[in-house]
Amino acid sequence: MRLSGEILPPPPDDPALALKQFLREDGTALDESAIPKIANAELGRMLRGMLTIRIMDERLLGMQRQGRIGFYGEARGQEAAVIGAAAALGPKDWLVPALREAGAAIYRGLSLRTYISQIFGNENDVAKGRQLPCHPGTRAARYVTMSSCIATQLPHATGMAMAAKILKEDSVILGCLGDGASSEEDFHVGLNFAAVFRAPVVFFCQNNQWAISTPTTRQTASPTYAIKAYAYGMRAARVDGNDVLAVYSAVKEAVDQARSGGGPTFIEALTYRVSAHSSSDDPTRYRDESITEKWRQKDPIERFQKYLIARKVITAATIETMKSEIETEVREAIAAEESVGAPPLRSIIEDVFAEVPQFLADELAEIESLPRQKLGGVHQ
Numbered sequence: 001m002r003l004s005g006e007i008l009p010p011p012p013d014d015p016a017l018a019l020k021q022f023l024r025e026d027g028t029a030l031d032e033s034a035i036p037k038i039a040n041a042e043l044g045r046m047l048r049g050m051l052t053i054r055i056m057d058e059r060l061l062g063m064q065r066q067g068r069i070g071f072y073g074e075a076r077g078q079e080a081a082v083i084g085a086a087a088a089l090g091p092k093d094w095l096v097p098a099l100r101e102a103g104a105a106i107y108r109g110l111s112l113r114t115y116i117s118q119i120f121g122n123e124n125d126v127a128k129g130r131q132l133p134c135h136p137g138t139r140a141a142r143y144v145t146m147s148s149c150i151a152t153q154l155p156h157a158t159g160m161a162m163a164a165k166i167l168k169e170d171s172v173i174l175g176c177l178g179d180g181a182s183s184e185e186d187f188h189v190g191l192n193f194a195a196v197f198r199a200p201v202v203f204f205c206q207n208n209q210w211a212i213s214t215p216t217t218r219q220t221a222s223p224t225y226a227i228k229a230y231a232y233g234m235r236a237a238r239v240d241g242n243d244v245l246a247v248y249s250a251v252k253e254a255v256d257q258a259r260s261g262g263g264p265t266f267i268e269a270l271t272y273r274v275s276a277h278s279s280s281d282d283p284t285r286y287r288d289e290s291i292t293e294k295w296r297q298k299d300p301i302e303r304f305q306k307y308l309i310a311r312k313v314i315t316a317a318t319i320e321t322m323k324s325e326i327e328t329e330v331r332e333a334i335a336a337e338e339s340v341g342a343p344p345l346r347s348i349i350e351d352v353f354a355e356v357p358q359f360l361a362d363e364l365a366e367i368e369s370l371p372r373q374k375l376g377g378v379h380q
């Protein structure tokens with residue numbers, strides 16, 4: 001059976017849940033005066049961030065198909081949501097990701113090489129190959145490594161926000177989630193605690209209308225995800241997730257509120273997962289791809305580019321130059337990291353105990369004594 005995945009319209013009588021949008025699908029502004037003032041350099045940086053995600057996704061998914069990396073998850077079609085949210089954060093703020101926010105880590109300063117080293121799990125990878133590919137973490141860019149277990153990051157985000165509040169650190173936590181996370185108990189734990197204790201956290205839900213093969217119509221009977229915020233007693237906002245300026249504005253407003261002691265907000269960014277869930281998935285087996293095609297036409301990058309060109313922030317030629325610069329950067333980072341070897345074998349027994357117990361040292365010695373071909377998938 002093919003499921004449609006289209007969601008019900010928001011309640012017409014609730015202005016807080018109307019879809020906030022600044023840019024029409026053709027890139028024209030609904031009301032230029034309503035758009036927050038953002039410096040041209042910052043707008044250009046936002047476009048670069050979105051293009052970086054698109055180019056990286058294309059190259060890295062291709063590499064997974066060639067067997068050069070083990071796994072990849074794209075954020076195609078969700079670039080506006082990822083970058084709009086990242087751009088609204090300050091340097092002291094933390095981002096606790098769900099599944100598709102790696103582009104935000106890069107936007108916040110994670111180098112392409114460091115990101116790609118994590119995908120290879122090579123010797124340069126700070127996680128020493130212990131995380132699934134596409135799960136970067138960077139203290140410097142204040143981006144927590146992805147938990148993989150859906151929704152567990154939400155109590156973490158609330159806890160981090162409480163810590164920041166107690167320590168008077170003045171930082172806000174962006175706790176990300178997908179629509180699928182709303183069905184997990186950790187969603188309730190994270191949101192309820194945050195609202196009761198007015199934690200400086202913003203919950204940012206990318207409703208891409210699918211959770212692997214579960215469509216929104218099977219995920220919730222609520223008319224929207226945003227409406228769930230009201231049950232917890234927090235502010236709600238619902239934005240067009242393919243409109244980077246609308247996302248930026250909603251997240252900025254929520255972050256400012258949280259920073260000034262106003263407590264949490266829950267934001268639903270409506271978008272669509274136009275690709276497969278991951279390199280391990282084939283959506284043609286469970287969904288109607290003619291709807292996906294309609295969403296591909298609502299491309300967030302094209303919409304933003306048209307707006308920037310019309311406003312003379314950037315020219316089409318400059319965008320082309322930007323794309324080829326990013327392509328070169330990505331190609332060079334892949335070439336450099338692909339040739340780096342695996343982490344040393346002994347790293348598999350390190351970092352857990354302050355002193356390596358004898359039984360682990362013995363096991364390592366046994367593995368090291370095996371002929372190389374018997375080590376199977378273990379690289380030395």
Ligand SMILES: Cc1ncc(C[n+]2csc(CCOP(=O)(O)OP(=O)(O)O)c2C)c(N)n1
Nearest residue numbers: 099148149150178179180181208210211212
């Ligand atoms: C607790 C838990 N249950 C199931 C899974 C398997 N799983 C991985 S991603 C995913 C769907 C997530 O959907 P959503 O939250 O909408 O995020 P999206 O993939 O759409 O970005 C599921 C069920 C998991 N990782 N953790």
Ligand SMILES: [Mg+2]
Nearest residue numbers: 178179210211
């Ligand atoms: Mg989803």
